[in-house]
Amino acid sequence: MSEKHVSLSNLTLSYGKTVAVPNLDLDIVEGELIALLGPSGCGKTTTMRAIAGLLTPTSGTIEIDGRDVTRVAANKRGIGLVFQSYALFPHLSAFENVAFGLRLQKMADAEVRTRTDAGIATVGLTGFEARKPAEMSGGQQQRLALARSLVMEPKVLLLDEPLSNLDARLRLEMRTELQRVQKETGVTMVFVTHDQSEALALADRIVLMKDGKIEQLGTPSQLYAEPNTAFAAEFMGFENIFRVEGASLVSETGQLPLGFTTQSALLAWRPSGVQVGHGPFHGRVLASSFAGGHREYVLDTSLGQIKADAPIETVEVAIGETVDFDLPLSSARPLAA
């Protein structure tokens, strides 16, 4: 098997005259769990639909295992898709939902039964075969949709916002489930999400998208620690981003002299990277809230508002009071303009 399992080159996708994705290049490696991450309208769903064959590209090619499938119809691509709404067939039982694709292949009844049973067992729904989708919980429906795609043994499994319709407890359960299924079956999974914590927790690699383009591509730890652009940094929780001019940080409201020199155009700090309690700068506390392990402050400074997390052991500063703080070099992330 080639290293490049799914290969998108020069892919341009549009709806009528609106170009949603211009010139996308992306290689997906066999057996990986890759996340297309970005805000709504960034082209992640469009890209997923194009891989599935539900959307014909304006130009460019899609290759799977070295074969050009750009013009291959969606029902002949061998790609699975778990829809955000699950898209289960309401008139069929759980068993028949899973067996649906197998039956289309004119497979012998006995084999349909064996494979369907196995698929249902993989997602832990044994015993629910006779239920209609409407008689199942959201989490069960999701697993049923997953089984329905998996029994087809797809080359690639696409998942559209797989966790967004679940409550917090089920989300954790499903996350583990997806990782387990991926390990067991070795299927390449591409999932679309707008939730960075979901992508960070689940994916081997993350494709961060903005306006139809790849903003940054990397492992979760790379993206988390080393975002390259202001957009990526903001998405990864660097909430304080400032422009550098000479030896100062500047914003529309004012400036602060830096205690060090830098070549970067922008510097970013996570709230946890801002030091509260001591430092050369002063800010008035606008808001303060307890968040378990730390306390979240919003400071009014000459740069505007700065978000800062202080360890819970430090002395609490009341709203309206002034506090010293620092934006240290050690926790600063330099960004390209």
Added chain:
Amino acid sequence: MKNLSTWIILGLTLTFLIGPFIIIIFAGASAGEALAFPPDGLSLKWYLKVFTIESFRESFLLSMFLAIFGTFVALLLGVPAAYALNRYDLPGDETIRMVVASPIIVPGIIVGLALLRYLVIPLDFTVTLALFMAHTALVLPYAVRVVSSSMNNLRADMEEAAVLLGCTRFQAFTKVVLPNIRGGVLAAFILGFVTSFNQVPVSLFLSGPGVKTLPIDMLAYMEITYDPSVAALSALLAFMSLAIVFIAERLLGFSRYV
């Protein structure tokens, strides 16, 4: 006070809806020779006589034929039309919806006259064919409307899911869309059947010598013979409609779709 007025309105509604029906049942069960209410004694002879009148038998068969096959053809056209209007963002789809609904809006007299003037007379269409086309056209709006509303609840991604599991677009339609709108299609069929069967104004214009739908035949019969058999037949037809709607309601909750 509010309670009293509710009861009065309910009473009036029932009187005007059910009243005529009761009058017809009893008028048909008269022992006398003329159509009258209250009836001249009670007997079932007029109910039995209905079945012996040759022209009623013929026109009943024609009406059944028009109602069943006209509605069937209307559904053959209407289901794909409803599907297209629901699924695709067609240019001018509002206009198409209006055109499809126009046979309901335009008075039947005008539809009948237009069909007579422009199809039957110049093109030499047979009366039966013209009637068939007219009934199909009249039922089409109901077919589109009712099937559309049951299709509204069906998400498009269900078909996409079917396609990704190996279906062609057409298979996705027959295996996923149709089973899920079955209730709507049956409801449209029943509504279409009843509409076509009871249709008067259009048929009035298109009925020719020897070719009459049942309601037209009944009108013609009454002009000549003023006996209670027409009332008896009306009562029988009303019972037939009731039975159909009752069965439909029991089988698939008809009222959800209309």
